[in-house]
Each structure stands twice: as C-alpha cells, then as structure tokens.
Amino acid sequence: MFVEYQKKKDYGVIYLNRPEKRNAISKEMAAMLGTVLNKAKKEEIKFLVLTSKDNKVFCAGGDLTYLHGNLSREEAYARLNPMKEILYKIALFPVPVIALLNGNALGGGCELATACDIRIARNNTKFGFIQANLGILPGWGGGTLLYNKVSSSFALEWLTEAKVLDSQLLEKKGWINRIVKEHDIDDMDVLLKDYISKSYRQMRLLKDQHIKSWTNRNLFFEMTEEVKKTAMLWDSEEHKQAIEKFLLRK
Numbered sequence: 001m002f003v004e005y006q007k008k009k010d011y012g013v014i015y016l017n018r019p020e021k022r023n024a025i026s027k028e029m030a031a032m033l034g035t036v037l038n039k040a041k042k043e044e045i046k047f048l049v050l051t052s053k054d055n056k057v058f059c060a061g062g063d064l065t066y067l068h069g070n071l072s073r074e075e076a077y078a079r080l081n082p083m084k085e086i087l088y089k090i091a092l093f094p095v096p097v098i099a100l101l102n103g104n105a106l107g108g109g110c111e112l113a114t115a116c117d118i119r120i121a122r123n124n125t126k127f128g129f130i131q132a133n134l135g136i137l138p139g140w141g142g143g144t145l146l147y148n149k150v151s152s153s154f155a156l157e158w159l160t161e162a163k164v165l166d167s168q169l170l171e172k173k174g175w176i177n178r179i180v181k182e183h184d185i186d187d188m189d190v191l192l193k194d195y196i197s198k199s200y201r202q203m204r205l206l207k208d209q210h211i212k213s214w215t216n217r218n219l220f221f222e223m224t225e226e227v228k229k230t231a232m233l234w235d236s237e238e239h240k241q242a243i244e245k246f247l248l249r250k
C-alpha cells in the first residue's frame, strides 16, 4: 500500500510509502490519501501525523509521469485538482495535523507539508518550493496556504527564487516549528508527548481557533484559483522542457 494509516492510542498516523519513487504522489496515492483522511476524521484522535514510512524522503512532489508535460490545460487542471482537495481536507482537519518531516521534500511535497498545522523536521533535511524553476507555480493550493504560515514577503521570496532551503533556515523563517535529531524522530510518543497530554476536546478547540486565525478568508476559492493558474502554465515551453529533462535524465 502506497499510503498506510495507523491508529495509535491517542493519535493517528498517515504514512507515505512509495520509497522507490521517493513518495511522488500518483493518482492512486491521492485517492488513498482521501480515503485515510476520511477514516481518520471519524475517529476520536487528538491529532494526526503525516510522515514518510522510510526516513529518506518525505515527498518528491507530484508524480511527473502522471503530471507529465504533454497535458492540455484542462487535463492538467483535472489531474492537479484532487490533491488540492486533499490539502484542503488536511488544512481543515478537525484536530491539529503534524507533518513529521523525516526526509526532504520538493515541489508538491512542500505543498503537502504546508497544509499541515505544525512541521517537525529531522536535522539536516532540505525543502524546496521549486515549482517556479519548472515553469509552473504551486498547483495543489500549497502556495496559497504558504501565505498563512510564514510572512508574506518570505512566501513570495521562496516561491519566486524557488530555492531548496535547509531546515535550520526554515525554522528561523517559521515554516518549521521544531528540528529534532535523527535518532529522536522515530519515537513519536516521546516526540509528541506535549500533544498527547492534552484532551481530545482541547485539541479540537485549539484547531478551530487556529483556522479562524488565518488571514486568508476565502481559502477554498483561492486554492482553486491557484490550480487554475498553474494549469494555464502547463503547456508552456519552459514547463515541457523541465519535465522532459527530469524524465530523460538517466
């Protein structure tokens, strides 16, 4: 299974489990994410963790063999939009969602992490909103979400420069909440003890307050606009060339 869900005593964990493709999100994985999120939502969990099953890569973004460069704008929209729905579900999940970033993330992988409420990263990890280097923009709604998570000027800088940044810098910028040592990341009960010690009701109320704090009031609409704008860039020459370069690199 490319996506697994485990219910622990107090919390749920979603594992991305496609290490051979660096957890690149395929059509099937997007559907599986939807299924496990619906399942987790029905359970009395204090929080939800999203992480990678292995400790190498958190997520390499959209699967470029599915999101390839020869799609029309309409096809690109249809293939991008399901992940926007997933990111929106995560953002509005009734209790906090914690991204346990036990590996690097690129492109849509950073969008997925941004949809979560809290990001805890393993030491020496790197993250890149690199979409602008591929001739597109974030296309799952993660660019819109980024503006709710960090300063507006840093969001614009990161999205425009499209650099891969290290976790230390991203902690200073507020995108990463906490950095943990490599050997500490696996023990979730210890790592997340300050969340486990609170009640289910407290966690629901805290998440509700968090959602109300967002400056972006029209989230669903603006995330959808982002998908449309990225779909419009899909057939650009810059994008076609960037995808071809990756797919033919070996």
Ligand SMILES: CCCC(=O)SCCNC(=O)CCNC(=O)[C@H](O)C(C)(C)COP(=O)(O)OP(=O)(O)OC[C@H]1O[C@@H](n2cnc3c(N)ncnc32)[C@H](O)[C@@H]1OP(=O)(O)O
Binding pocket: 020, 021, 022, 024, 057, 060, 061, 062, 063, 064, 065, 080, 106, 107, 108, 109, 131, 134, 137, 138, 139, 140, 246
């Ligand atoms: C709106 C969504 C926008 C997006 O997300 S666009 C996608 C942005 N992501 C990227 O451009 C990342 C592309 N991947 C990479 O740069 C590298 O694979 C990465 C993550 C640094 C890992 O490097 P390495 O550890 O050296 O592994 P590798 O390159 O040999 O890859 C191992 C296998 O995984 C595959 N893979 C990695 N990222 C993928 C992706 N995004 N889509 C589809 N397949 C992907 C890669 O093709 C390779 O497969 P295979 O072994 O050749 O069959």
